[in-house]
Amino acid sequence: MKLRILLADDHEIVRRGLCSLLQKREGWEVCGEASDGREAVDMAKQLKPDVVIVDIGMPYLNGLDTTRQLLQLDPNFKVIVLTITDSDQVIREALDAGARGFVLKSDAARDLVAAVEALQSKRMFFTPRVNDLVLAGFLEKGHAISRNEPPDLPTLTAREREVTQLLAEGKSSKEVAVLLNLSTKTVETHRSNIMRKLSLHSIRDLVVYAIKNNIIQIQMPPQLRPSETTVA
């Protein structure tokens, strides 16, 4: 029987690359492609894939919340998170969300097949950076990073996180209501609760919160990237 893989990335060109890589393996099949997290959750419900590969920085529903929703639907889903960054915070959130694989997009051509193989064999797959972080957490605290560790920030519900992302992406309450199939009044209530819980006072504050907490990701132009060097 074929191993069925669902891909979720908002860039079709990336999905093409991933498809081309994965379908070279005999016995593997890309059973579906989603361009955002909400579509991925819907497709996973229908297609019941063996492995779901999700990009972190997707519109409407980011990859971390997609992972949470997938595992809430069915704890047996095996999710690999694809990311452009391996910052401590992103790694912790991915582990906390329940991802069983963590692959940097820049290394996907090298690591993704190994990651899928690992999950196929009921193992986990993480980049060396993640392994270091888990080990450091184990040594410091006497235990591995706990998935139940309380967050430093007030906890938003899954629905509030979805609303936060959509508002931070610039959508109005009315647009959010249509996307989530809710009334505008319900969205306004979520919005008030979010602002109160997080002690925020404006949409600008909400956008900053969403960026800092990896709910949305922004692409910095090269001129503003301090670590990047150019050679004349």
Add this chain to the structure above:
Amino acid sequence: MAVRILLVDDHPIVRQGLRTLLEGRPGWEVVGEASDGIEALDKVEDLQPDVVVLDVTMPRMNGLEACRLIQQKRKTSLEVLFVTQHDSPQMMREALDAGARGYVVKSNAARDLLEAVEAVSQHRVFTALARGPHASC
């Protein structure tokens, strides 16, 4: 028309996606790949492509800088086409000022890239932000 293309992006998986798209067009050939601006300069020298498909944000040397240097050193009628995540008129202006003939946003590359390569290979300008494409002579 035969077109020889060099792909420059720091993510191999993106290069793979671009390659599968471009090689579907009869007569078009991806003659090489590079993962940053410095490597791109070497490959341009060695391979003499017709079109360089270039990312903006890359390690060591970004695409804007590479584009300026390619323009300074070019010996053939080569054209540069940016494929980037930056859906920004300001970045598009910088790319064209650096000497590029085309600008396509990565999220729409599957929609716009073939038309863009065709245009720039005929030395026409092709620019497309997320809203939609615009081609001119």
